[in-house]
Amino acid sequence: MKKCGHFKDLILADYIDGELDKNSTRGLESHLLDCSDCRAFLKEVKDNAARPWKQTPRQPVPEELWGAIKQRIEHENETAGPFADFMDKLKGFIVFPRMVPVFASLMLMFFAGSIALNTIQVQQTQAKDQGEYLVSLLGPAASSVQAEDNDLGTPIEHYFL
């Protein structure tokens, strides 16, 4: 019969697995009534390719399995300890998405702050220099300590004196 190949394909998988839709099942079963070759094939598949598995009993799970798993979990928990817990939390904190903008703005504030501070320091340094300059302008009386150290031979002093 011409369609036997097609039917044997269905027998090998979908049909014996109960996955064949109703229409195809009806078509196949009416073919089986007429075709002894396909009937023999179905029996062969059922007996030799499907049945050995169907009779396979479930093996009991060996008792040592849970013991081994429990031991590994306990060992992991012991070696992990509070430090690993802390690291986990820390990691969670750092990669926590909502913390990223907060962290970024903190960094920005830090940089902005340090730039501002630098500017102030520069200005203060300049102010200090200017102050010394003024002190030096006021001469030895205003800068008593400095005056002892400085000899009178500097160009500025020469200029004013």
Add this chain to the structure above:
Amino acid sequence: MEDIAKDTLIRASQGDVQAFEEVYKASSSFVYNVALRVVNNREDALEVAQEVFMIIYHKLKTFRFESSFKTWAYRITANHAINFAKKHSRAKTVPYEDAFGEGAVANEFEAKIDQEHHSRLVESLLAELNPDQRACVVLRDIQGLSYEEIARALNININTVRSRLKRSREKLLSLKKTIQEAGRS
């Protein structure tokens, strides 16, 4: 695999060992038996099952509870067992002649077979299949999963499930034919 209460899964995911033991009890028969048939050896099956449960224990923390725990556990088990079988392919321990050959009557399966002989038969038949085919046969014929469940567990499409099952069965049919012919001559 037995159903596991969501509450138990949540507690297990938080590291509660007692809750994890309940998860183990509900799923160990499936995990061990699939491993046993795919790697086809008791010691290796114990190793695979142990790894599978350690993976489940660790990954439960990131498990999304909207998806099915069963499907997820099927997938971990099948993948792990297949990979193990591919890496550690052993020499066949049971010669397939034992299954059909000398001493085995023509309609062996009709006869009452003692359990030991039957498990040797199963081992020797499985040894004829590659790990991918074995996994399909085990999930379908021994564990009774549907094509769709197998497809999801193995992350393959249903047509691949179908063709792997077909090829496995063809292999077994031709194996039997070969041995019977050799027996006759």
